[in-house]
Amino acid sequence: MEFHVKPENGESHVYFKGDIDEKIGEVLQEVRPQIVPPKAYFHLDYVDLINSIGISTWLTQLKDFKDIQLVFVGCSNTVINTCRIVPNFLNGPVVSFYARYFCDHCGYDEEQYGLITAMETHASGELKKIPCSSCQRPMEVDDHDQELVSLFTK
Numbered sequence: 001m002e003f004h005v006k007p008e009n010g011e012s013h014v015y016f017k018g019d020i021d022e023k024i025g026e027v028l029q030e031v032r033p034q035i036v037p038p039k040a041y042f043h044l045d046y047v048d049l050i051n052s053i054g055i056s057t058w059l060t061q062l063k064d065f066k067d068i069q070l071v072f073v074g075c076s077n078t079v080i081n082t083c084r085i086v087p088n089f090l091n092g093p094v095v096s097f098y099a100r101y102f103c104d105h106c107g108y109d110e111e112q113y114g115l116i117t118a119m120e121t122h123a124s125g126e127l128k129k130i131p132c133s134s135c136q137r138p139m140e141v142d143d144h145d146q147e148l149v150s151l152f153t154k
């Protein structure tokens, strides 16, 4: 797992890239002193794999972030799938995540993901549609991922 911390408008943004596995403990210990309380944004767009040791280590280490309000941005579909099994995996608000899309028009079955943000979803009252990469017609979020909108109410 690689990461870099970038201050933006006095708030810390942490960009992660790689897997949440047995090494995540060391990573979070390195991240912690680089964050300025009270708030930090964790960007999880490039989290690929998450294993069970990774999950338990992550949950334990995040206790050291008690004085920091964590906000989760760009959660990958892997992260989202972990939240289904471990509901407290993300212990703070989610502002955006990648949902899987499906094309009802042509049935194109390559994996297609789109970034869904809380702001857009609240403004339009629905999960946004994106053009199909095969037939260009609007695709909807896969039925399986529709329920994920509940992540925004945390």
Ligand SMILES: [Zn+2]
Residues within 6 Å of the ligand: 103, 104, 105, 106, 107, 108, 132, 133, 134, 135, 136, 137
């Ligand atoms: Zn299509």
